[in-house]
Amino acid sequence: MKIFKTFAVILTVLFFSQFAIANDKCKISIDSTDAMTFTTESFEISKSCDEFEITLVHVGKLPINVMGHNIVITKTSDYQAAAIAGMSSGLDNNYVAPNDKKVLAYTKVIGGGESVTIKVKSSLFEKGGDYTFFCSFPGHFSMMKGKIVIID
Numbered sequence: 001m002k003i004f005k006t007f008a009v010i011l012t013v014l015f016f017s018q019f020a021i022a023n024d025k026c027k028i029s030i031d032s033t034d035a036m037t038f039t040t041e042s043f044e045i046s047k048s049c050d051e052f053e054i055t056l057v058h059v060g061k062l063p064i065n066v067m068g069h070n071i072v073i074t075k076t077s078d079y080q081a082a083a084i085a086g087m088s089s090g091l092d093n094n095y096v097a098p099n100d101k102k103v104l105a106y107t108k109v110i111g112g113g114e115s116v117t118i119k120v121k122s123s124l125f126e127k128g129g130d131y132t133f134f135c136s137f138p139g140h141f142s143m144m145k146g147k148i149v150i151i152d
C-alpha cells in the first residue's frame with residue numbers, strides 16, 4: 001500500500017504545482033548581477049491581475065554601495081528624466097526623487113545576496129501603454145532597463 005500512498009502524494013504535488021504555474025502570470029522574479037545587468041529584458045503585466053508581484057533578486061556578491069540595484073517603473077517617455085532626477089537623490093531615497101509623479105512604482109535598493117518584493121496595482125497601467133523598468137542606482141539606467149508589456 002505504501003507505494004500507492006507515495007503515488008497519491010506525487011499526484012497531489014503535481015496537481016498543486018500546475019495550479020501554481022497557472023497563477024504565475026501575476027508575478028515575476030527578475031535577477032540582477034554584479035555585471036550591472038538584469039537577466040530579464042521584458043515582461044508582461046496582465047490587467048486581469050488585480051495586483052502584480054515583482055521580486056528583484058541580486059544574485060551577485062557586491063555590496064549595496066558599490067553595485068546596488070532596484071527596479072523603478074515609469075512610462076518609457078518619462079524614464080530618462082526620472083532616472084536623472086533619482087541619481088542625485090541618494091541611497092536614503094533609493095535613488096528616486098521624493099514625490100516624483102513620473103515614478104509609478106519602485107523597490108528599495110538592494111545589495112548582493114538580497115532580494116525585495118513589491119506589489120503593484122495593475123490599474124496603474126494602460127493596455128497598449130509603453131512602460132520601462134530600470135535600475136536608478138547612479139550610472140546603471142542605460143544598461144539596466146527593460147520593457148513592460150501590458151496585456152488583458
Ligand code: CO
Pocket residue numbers: 036067068069070135136137140144
Ligand atoms: Co543597478
